[in-house]
Amino acid sequence: MTTVVTSGVFSSTTPAISPVNGVGTDYIQWGSAGSQSGYQFRGEAADVQLDGTEFVVGTFVHRNKPTNVSPSQFDVQLTINVMFEDGSTTDLNFSFHHNETPNSTGTSPADDDLVDLQTFIHPQPVTIDGKQYRAVLSGFKRNGQIVQQFRSPEGGINFADVVCMFTLDEPDVIISGLRYQGTSTGQADEYVEILNKGGGPQDLTGWKVEAKPTGHAFAFPAGTVIQPGQRYRVYTNENHPEHGGFSFGSASEVWRDQGGIARLVADDGFVVDQSPYLDKGFSKTGTP
Numbered sequence: 001m002t003t004v005v006t007s008g009v010f011s012s013t014t015p016a017i018s019p020v021n022g023v024g025t026d027y028i029q030w031g032s033a034g035s036q037s038g039y040q041f042r043g044e045a046a047d048v049q050l051d052g053t054e055f056v057v058g059t060f061v062h063r064n065k066p067t068n069v070s071p072s073q074f075d076v077q078l079t080i081n082v083m084f085e086d087g088s089t090t091d092l093n094f095s096f097h098h099n100e101t102p103n104s105t106g107t108s109p110a111d112d113d114l115v116d117l118q119t120f121i122h123p124q125p126v127t128i129d130g131k132q133y134r135a136v137l138s139g140f141k142r143n144g145q146i147v148q149q150f151r152s153p154e155g156g157i158n159f160a161d162v163v164c165m166f167t168l169d170e171p172d173v174i175i176s177g178l179r180y181q182g183t184s185t186g187q188a189d190e191y192v193e194i195l196n197k198g199g200g201p202q203d204l205t206g207w208k209v210e211a212k213p214t215g216h217a218f219a220f221p222a223g224t225v226i227q228p229g230q231r232y233r234v235y236t237n238e239n240h241p242e243h244g245g246f247s248f249g250s251a252s253e254v255w256r257d258q259g260g261i262a263r264l265v266a267d268d269g270f271v272v273d274q275s276p277y278l279d280k281g282f283s284k285t286g287t288p
Helices: none
Strands: 002-014 027-030 037-043 045-048 055-063 073-084 089-099 113-117 126-128 131-142 145-147 149-152 157-167 173-179 191-196 208-212 217-219 231-235 259-265 271-278
Touching: 002 027, 002 037, 002 055, 037 073, 045 055, 055 073, 055 113, 055 131, 055 149, 089 126, 113 131, 131 149, 149 157, 173 259, 173 271, 191 208
Parallel strands: none
Antiparallel strands: 002 045, 002 073, 027 037, 037 055, 055 157, 073 089, 089 113, 113 149, 126 131, 131 145, 131 157, 173 191, 191 231, 208 217, 208 259, 259 271
């Protein structure tokens, strides 16, 4: 474990946007004077495990006002400076894709601006105590959930923790969440979530998610690859492209309300990870 202190600046936009100010600071703004939107980054102090355990590297703030900017979609580069307890520092570079949606006085989700993570992994290894690690962003943490798209309602000051991890180069895929009690008809919105908390991609061809004791199994399609920091969800009977678009396609219950076990099984039959829940032990996430 090591202790870190972080700070950050927004170094540039791609393509260049106009009007814009605050480039090179922790608060970048765009749009006309008096009605500017912008991003702010607030650093953190954190104790960090060097095994792919997630930690909050900072707070992302979007001050969202109705404004116009050209072009309306662009990437914003963020440089996070990390200072370790021995005084050494390193810079981590990531980018966010911003969609300045058409302004409206309505309250529909269509009015929300959208912020997507563009890069999940810092391109160069980071040396800590003589060993090399990869820095990976997991996403935005809001309401206990980690997502890769941040929806920012118009006219608000909207916050999310930015979650990061230091990990080794090889892939490390785990079951990171299980929603075993759905709310839609037939509990079609239940899902199991897997995460690659390692620093390398993993080909999931031939890998399966199994539900015990109901006997349901889902096999990932050939050519499916999960990147560092990426999350996939396999829903009971819904399709969510933003989470990979995977589904058991089952009209019947996959995850028993009375308890069971979720298993992630590699193509050679090895059980990579398993997550008992309720009467079988525990649940990693029992609620959405």
